[in-house]
Amino acid sequence: MKKPLRDVPSRGSLGGVAAVSVVAALVLAGCGSAPATTSGTAAASDYTGCIVSDTSGFDDQSFNQSSFEGLQKAEKDLGFILKSAESKANSDYETNLNGMLSAGCNLTVTVGFLLGDATKAAAEKNPDKHFAIVDYSYETPIANVKPIVYNTAEAAYLAGYAAAASSKSGKVGTFGGIKIPPVTLFMDGFYDGVQAYNKAKNKSVQVVGWDKNTQDGSFTGDFEKQDTGKQVTINLLDQGADIIMPVAGPVGKGAGAALKEAKAAGKDVKLIWVDSDGYLTAPEYKDLMFTSVMKQMGQAVASVASDDKGGKFSNEAYVGTLKNDGVAIAPFHDFDSAVPAETKSELNALKADIISGKLVVSSQASPKK
Numbered sequence: 303m304k305k306p307l308r309d310v311p312s313r314g315s316l317g318g319v320a321a322v323s324v325v326a327a328l329v330l331a332g333c334g335s336a337p338a339t340t341s342g343t344a345a346a347s348d349y350t351g352c353i354v355s356d357t358s359g360f361d362d363q364s365f366n367q368s369s370f371e372g373l374q375k376a377e378k379d380l381g382f383i384l385k386s387a388e389s390k391a392n393s394d395y396e397t398n399l400n401g402m403l404s405a406g407c408n409l410t411v412t413v414g415f416l417l418g419d420a421t422k423a424a425a426e427k428n429p430d431k432h433f434a435i436v437d438y439s440y441e442t443p444i445a446n447v448k449p450i451v452y453n454t455a456e457a458a459y460l461a462g463y464a465a466a467a468s469s470k471s472g473k474v475g476t477f478g479g480i481k482i483p484p485v486t487l488f489m490d491g492f493y494d495g496v497q498a499y500n501k502a503k504n505k506s507v508q509v510v511g512w513d514k515n516t517q518d519g520s521f522t523g524d525f526e527k528q529d530t531g532k533q534v535t536i537n538l539l540d541q542g543a544d545i546i547m548p549v550a551g552p553v554g555k556g557a558g559a560a561l562k563e564a565k566a567a568g569k570d571v572k573l574i575w576v577d578s579d580g581y582l583t584a585p586e587y588k589d590l591m592f593t594s595v596m597k598q599m600g601q602a603v604a605s606v607a608s609d610d611k612g613g614k615f616s617n618e619a620y621v622g623t624l625k626n627d628g629v630a631i632a633p634f635h636d637f638d639s640a641v642p643a644e645t646k647s648e649l650n651a652l653k654a655d656i657i658s659g660k661l662v663v664s665s666q667a668s669p670k671k
Contacts, residue, residue: 349380350384351376351610357526411435422447432615437484446617448615448617454484454488461594463499467648470570474509474510476546477520478550530553545592
């Protein structure tokens with residue numbers, strides 16, 4: 303039986319979000335579970351903040367988890383009721399959104415591009431309720447929906463440059479889950495960063511798995527099948543790539559598994575995570591973790607919830623950039639000593655140029671306000 307709606311204990315995240323004690327009880331209703339009690343600190347609140355995941359779930363070590371942790375932080379800081387629903391299949395989106403609305407949610411955060419249509423439909427049917435959606439924006443703005451999007455190409459550009467500078471084979475790779483703008487945006491930035499390194503150093507590092515010019519590359523077709531991610535990674539390794547960036551949510555674990563096996567076989571390989579700092583959120587691969595292209599989703603979701611609770615809701619899109627710290631690359635952690643000071647200096651200069659506008663990182667998938 304699927305569980306479309308439940309009260310969620312505020313739990314300590316892998317990234318270090320403090321736990322909040324919750325007393326919870328499930329009241330069965332058909333094949334689902336209905337909301338029951340909430341945290342003691344929020345029991346008297348007249349505000350309810352809610353969140354619906356895509357099919358990757360809240361433990362995806364990626365964008366669902368980071369967004370959920372942001373709402374948990376807001377719950378802890380502001381003292382409101384938090385409810386959540388994990389989607390197991392695309393068909394759950396409408397059901398879960400309807401469940402949230404029945405539960406009296408003031409703000410419902412939906413996570414992921416794939417919830418775009420369901421969020422729009424729910425918002426238009428319920429103009430008195432507020433929504434925010436991560437990784438999706440509408441061509442025609444909706445009055446009660448705030449898009450939360452990220453120009454990840456900027457941070458991925460830095461990761462691509464660093465990867466090209468650190469590759470021993472002269473080939474780096476990337477692949478995606480589903481071919482949608484929030485995925486190809488990472489891949490475009492990564493590709494351009496490699497080209498920037500080649501131009502600056504008169505090198506010819508190749509990108510396998512994605513060609514920005516043709517918008518063609520390797521995709522697994524979903525964000526769930528880790529075995530497929532492992533096989534795609536093996537294919538990229540067979541083509542000579544030694545640093546690989548999966549843009550595929552939990553499918554990235556399949557890439558990690560393939561790289562672990564390659565490393566055990568004596569290959570010098572590295573992994574670049576996306577959405578969160580994989581060194582912290584996917585510690586089973588930390589010995590492979592070169593860096594991560596991060597969306598600072600937690601802070602954005604927490605800020606949107608705080609604004610909404612304070613009566614300052616706006617449907618103007620939040621666009622995370624290097625300039626506003628909405629995107630970033632993670633530290634090199636265990637690989638820090640292997641990255642030359644010259645490369646680090648060049649990355650700092652590139653970041654400053656992007657922030658100032660001197661260097662514009664572009665993609666046909668770039669978000670617009």
